[in-house]
Structures are given as structure tokens and as C-alpha cells.
Amino acid sequence: MLVIRPARxxxxxxxxxxxxxxxxxxxxxAKETVTLFEGVQEFTxxxxxxxxxxxxxxxxxxxxxxxxxxxxxxxxxHMQGIGHQILQRIIERAREIGVSRIFCLTFQTxxxxxxxxEAIEGTPVAPDVYAQLLHSYDAGTAEFLDxxxxxxxxxxxxxxxxAL
Numbered sequence: 001m002l003v004i005r006p007a008r009x010x011x012x013x014x015x016x017x018x019x020x021x022x023x024x025x026x027x028x029x030a031k032e033t034v035t036l037f038e039g040v041q042e043f044t045x046x047x048x049x050x051x052x053x054x055x056x057x058x059x060x061x062x063x064x065x066x067x068x069x070x071x072x073x074x075x076x077x078h079m080q081g082i083g084h085q086i087l088q089r090i091i092e093r094a095r096e097i098g099v100s101r102i103f104c105l106t107f108q109t110x111x112x113x114x115x116x117x118e119a120i121e122g123t124p125v126a127p128d129v130y131a132q133l134l135h136s137y138d139a140g141t142a143e144f145l146d147x148x149x150x151x152x153x154x155x156x157x158x159x160x161x162x163a164l
Contacts, residue, residue: 065102069104
């Protein structure tokens with residue numbers, strides 16, 4: 001039976017394997033294991049018969065803005081709606097905590113488009129918020145801001161936004 005639930009620290013090894021399976025071919029940015037542990041509370045996982053087979057994270061950027069990160073499903077289980085269930089739970093969580101917009105950087109524009117995400121240009125925040133976000137040490141925030149410092153790591157994916 002498929003269960004969609006918040007991640008636990010014991011899930012990090014499986015999340016690490018999912019991330020690595022997509023990072024190696026350049027479909028997802030690699031993440032350090034320590035970063036996965038530090039952000040485990042942001043993750044939602046899909047568990048099938050006791051095994052973590054999918055994941056996704058919601059990272060808060062600002063009062064009204066969050067980023068969907070690291071959505072991955074075991075490749076042998078694609079096209080079964082697992083990723084959609086993970087993303088739906090992430091969107092529900094964003095609503096629960098008061099976020100009104102969700103951002104993502106993705107190659108999977110059709111997948112995110114089915115959930116209402118639309119391609120955007122630029123950084124959708126006011127100049128004063130942009131200035132505050134510049135103080136973040138998070139690499140994902142730097143990607144969101146489209147800073148030159150992350151250009152060597154950028155995969156060339158599409159910027160998308162969902163208004164809740």
C-alpha cells in the first residue's frame with residue numbers, strides 16, 4: 001500500500017539514493033547528505049510496502065513564498081501517479097502554513113503544469129524582499145534569485161510559479 005507521509009531521519013538514506021539517481025545524469029542538482037539531514041523536516045516521502053520510493057520538499061523562502069525541491073520517484077515506478085500525490089501533499093502543506101505562492105525550477109514542465117504551475121521570467125518578488133533574500137546562505141535561494149554565482153551549477157531548467 002502506498003503511503004504519503006512526512007520524512008523521518010531514517011528516510012535520508014533512501015532520499016539520498018533517489019537524489020543521486022537523478023543528479024548523475026544532470027536532471028537534478030546534487031545535494032550533500034548533511035543538507036538532506038538539515039532539511040529532513042521539509043520532505044514528504046512516498047512509501048510502498050515499507051520502502052521509500054519517492055520524495056519532494058517544500059522550502060520556505062519568504063512570508064508568502066516557498067520552493068518545491070527535490071521531487072523524485074524511483075524510475076521503475078514512473079507514470080503511476082506517485083509524483084502527483086507527493087506534489088499534491090506539498091501544495092496542501094504550503095496552504096496549511098500560509099504560503100500563497102510556490103516556485104520551482106524544473107525540466108518537468110508538463111508535470112508541474114498539471115498542478116497549475118506556470119512558466120515565469122525573472123524573480124517574482126518585490127525589490128525589498130529580493131534584497132533580504134540576498135542574505136540567505138541557501139544555494140537554492142541563490143538559484144531562485146538567478147544570481148550569477150550559481151550559473152555554473154544551473155541545469156538550464158524552467159522557472160515556474162503556482163499561485164495558491
